[in-house]
Every structure is written in C-alpha cells, then in structure tokens.
Amino acid sequence: MTRRLADALLDAAARRWPAALRDDLRREWSAELHVLATRRRRLRMLRFAASLALSRTDGPLAGRQPVRxxxxxxxxxxxxxxxxxxxxxxxxxxxxxxxxxxxxxxxxxxxxxxxxxxxxxxxxxxxxxxxxxxxxxxxxxxxxxxxxxxxxxxxxxxxxxxxxxxxxxxxxxxxxxxxxxxxxxxxxxxxxxxxxxxxxxxxxxxxxxxxxxxxxxxxxxxxxxxxxxxxxxxxxxxxxxxxxxxxxxxxxxxxxxxxxxxxxxxxxxxxxxxxxxxxxxxxxxxxxxxxxxxxxxxxxxxxxxxxxxxxxxxxxxxxxxx
Known part of the structure; x- marks a missing residue:
C-alpha cells in the first residue's frame, strides 16, 4: 500500500514536467524508490515521493526546492x-x-x-x-x-x-x-x-x-x-x-x-x-x-x-x- 501511494505521487510529479524529461526523471525516481523500498524505509520513501510532488518545476533539477x-x-x-x-x-x-x-x-x-x-x-x-x-x-x-x-x-x-x-x-x-x-x-x-x-x-x-x-x-x-x-x-x-x-x-x-x-x-x-x-x-x-x-x-x-x-x-x- 505504501509503495502504491509513493508510485502515485511520482506519477503526479512526473506529469508536471515537460514530456521530454518525464521518462528519464521517472526512471531515476523509481530507482531511488526501489532502493528505499528494499531497505523497508517506508516513511522516508513517502517523504521522498511527496517532496517531488510538491517541488517547483520552473528551475534546474539540482536547484528545485519544495513549495511548502x-x-x-x-x-x-x-x-x-x-x-x-x-x-x-x-x-x-x-x-x-x-x-x-x-x-x-x-x-x-x-x-x-x-x-x-x-x-x-x-x-x-x-x-x-x-x-x-x-x-x-x-x-x-x-x-x-x-x-x-x-x-x-x-x-x-x-x-x-x-x-x-x-x-x-x-x-x-x-x-x-x-x-x-x-x-x-x-x-x-x-x-x-x-x-x-x-x-x-x-x-x-x-x-x-x-x-x-x-x-x-x-x-x-x-x-x-x-x-x-x-x-x-x-x-x-x-x-x-x-x-x-x-x-x-x-x-x-x-x-x-x-x-x-x-x-x-x-x-x-x-x-x-x-x-x-x-x-x-x-x-x-x-x-x-x-x-x-x-x-x-x-x-x-x-x-x-x-x-x-x-x-x-x-x-x-x-x-x-x-
């Protein structure tokens, strides 16, 4: 259930980026999510996915900051x-x-x-x-x-x-x-x-x-x-x-x-x-x-x-x- 929610958040985050970047970003995020899931760090996994869903999409990838x-x-x-x-x-x-x-x-x-x-x-x-x-x-x-x-x-x-x-x-x-x-x-x-x-x-x-x-x-x-x-x-x-x-x-x-x-x-x-x-x-x-x-x-x-x-x-x- 936690993994599904995190995947849904990543999908929402990917849709906010230009189409040319979505696939690459989604693969990178999924890899990170997989590592966290195998280590059973569920809370951190959700926090990671939520931060991506709430991040700005108008700046460089390395410089994005959460909107909150x-x-x-x-x-x-x-x-x-x-x-x-x-x-x-x-x-x-x-x-x-x-x-x-x-x-x-x-x-x-x-x-x-x-x-x-x-x-x-x-x-x-x-x-x-x-x-x-x-x-x-x-x-x-x-x-x-x-x-x-x-x-x-x-x-x-x-x-x-x-x-x-x-x-x-x-x-x-x-x-x-x-x-x-x-x-x-x-x-x-x-x-x-x-x-x-x-x-x-x-x-x-x-x-x-x-x-x-x-x-x-x-x-x-x-x-x-x-x-x-x-x-x-x-x-x-x-x-x-x-x-x-x-x-x-x-x-x-x-x-x-x-x-x-x-x-x-x-x-x-x-x-x-x-x-x-x-x-x-x-x-x-x-x-x-x-x-x-x-x-x-x-x-x-x-x-x-x-x-x-x-x-x-x-x-x-x-x-x-x-």
Whole structure:
C-alpha cells in the first residue's frame, strides 16, 4: 500500500514536467524508490515521493526546492503581520500615556493637545519599521498575481480587525461596519493597482498611487463611520441648549487628519467640540489604518517587483502612510 501511494505521487510529479524529461526523471525516481523500498524505509520513501510532488518545476533539477517552504513563510508573514499592526497601536498608546502623564501633565498647559500627535507619530514610526520587514517578505512571496497578493494581505487584516471590534463590543462593530467594510474594500483595490504597476516596473507610480489611494480609502472610512454615528447639525434647540451632539459635514475631508492630529488646521470647522466627538468615535480605527497600511503597500510593491525578477525595491525616503 505504501509503495502504491509513493508510485502515485511520482506519477503526479512526473506529469508536471515537460514530456521530454518525464521518462528519464521517472526512471531515476523509481530507482531511488526501489532502493528505499528494499531497505523497508517506508516513511522516508513517502517523504521522498511527496517532496517531488510538491517541488517547483520552473528551475534546474539540482536547484528545485519544495513549495511548502515559501508557502509556509508567506502564510506566516501575512497571518502575523496584522497582529503586529495591532501591537504597534497598543504599544504606541501605552508610551503616549506614559509620556503625557509622567512628563507633560505637570510641565505644560497644552499637554492635552499633545496626546494624538504623539500617538500618531509613534505609530507611524513603528509602522514604517514593520513595513521594512514586510518589504523583505514581499520579495520572497509565494503568491502570484496582483489580485491574489492584495487579497492575501487584506483577508487576514479584515479577520483580525473584525475580531477585535467584536470582542470589544458587538454594537460597536455594527456601528463601525460601514467604514470598516469600505476601508477593506477600497484598500484591497488600491493594493491590487499598486502591485500591478510595480509588476510592470513602474515602482514610483505604484508608490504614488498606493499612498494617495490609501489616504483616500482611510479618509472615506472615517467619514462613513462618523456620519453613521453622529448626526449633522444644527440639532434641536430647547431653552438655548442643543438636545444632541452634531458634527457639520462641511469639514468631512479633514476628519482623518483631524483625528491623527487633534487639530482643525486653523479652519473654523471642525470646532474643538466637533474634534472631540470625531476622535471619540473613530480614533482607534484611524490609528489602526495608519499602522497597517505601510506594511501592506511595502509588501505588494516588492512582491510585484520581484515577479519581474528586478532588483530590490526600497521604501521611499519619506513614507506617507494612511
């Protein structure tokens, strides 16, 4: 039974090679299999046959490597990277709280305005560091094609973020769903386009398209989340008091950057109270977008470049990220 299974694996392996090579290869493999069978090394015989069935067929015979190595490394990188992004957000938040509470609280009157810029800056710095590792992973990716690469990145990201939102609050997940789904969808399309451009050798265009597209995707997600949870003004006024909190939609394109900086950039909208309402609703999602996007872009662009067999694609000198 073991020999029959090994023979079937060898037949499957031989069929993957050009017809001119199949007979010679099959004879060589059968001879090796016969030696192992006579020595009653059944486990090794199966392992030998399975390794041939899983080997690449696009390189020299002496240089073939099992597919399971690259596939395993790719799967590990793409499954663990979203947790790295979440860890970046948590670590940056903890450091920000320590810095603000221990150093700025008693020394400066503007300490409250420093919280979000500090969190954003630390998240961006750690995100770029993760992106540099992701660039190396992308050059060794086992995924083929821009769409597969983009989906391979975003599916684990979606599962992790939805799981975190669900664990925190089911109601919170329902409220955040429109923005979250839009971000996952549009960023997948952006990564697809960036990978396709990089695969054609247009790396600079891939970075420009990726960065701008990622900013638009994150901004749209923030807008949808805020609109879904906070009504537009003006609210009902009774005895000179508004009966519910509102946010004017005129400043919607700035909400992502307002969340990252806690600032209205000198414009009349959003007002300080509107900024407080906006950040209270979407601050976690906005910082997560910032932590995850750099490594996703670095991965797809380097994977696309590697598919052409071109030299290493480095990160841009100053990475703008969403």
């Amino acid at each position: 190595g690259p596939v395993g490394r790719t799967a590990a990188a793409l499954l663990l990277a979203p947790f790295g992004g979440v860890a970046i957000v948590v670590i940056s938040g903890i450091v920000m709280n320590v810095v603000v509470s221990q150093l700025l609280l008693t020394a400066f009157a503007w300490w409250t305005r420093a919280q979000m810029p500090l969190w954003t800056a630390m998240t961006a710095g750690l995100a770029v560091l993760l992106a540099r590792f992701a660039a190396r992973w992308g050059r060794r990716s086992a995924l083929t094609g821009p769409l597969r690469t983009a989906l391979g990145i975003m599916l684990p990201v979606g599962v992790v973020i939805v799981g975190i939102e669900y664990a925190m609050s089911v109601e919170g997940l329902v409220r955040a769903a429109p923005g979250l789904l839009s971000w996952l969808t549009f960023l997948t399309l952006v990564l697809w386009g960036a990978a396709a451009l990089a695969g054609r050798g247009r790396v600079r265009a891939a970075w420009c398209f990726g960065v701008i597209g990622a900013l638009v995707a994150a901004d749209l997600a923030v807008v949808l989340t805020v609109v879904n949870q906070i009504p537009a003004g003006p609210g009902t006024i009774i005895d000179g008091m508004a009966q519910y909190d509102t946010v004017d939609r005129v400043s919607a394109p700035l909400w992502l950057f307002t969340t990252w900086t806690d600032w209205s950039f000198g414009l009349p909208r959003p007002t300080p109270w509107e900024i407080f309402l906006i950040t209270d609703v979407v601050v976690t999602e906005a910082v997560l977008y910032l932590a995850i996007t750099p490594y996703a872009l670095a991965y797809v662009i380097n994977a696309g470049r590697a598919s052409r067999g071109e030299p290493e694609a480095a990160l841009p000198p100053q990475a703008s990220i969403a």
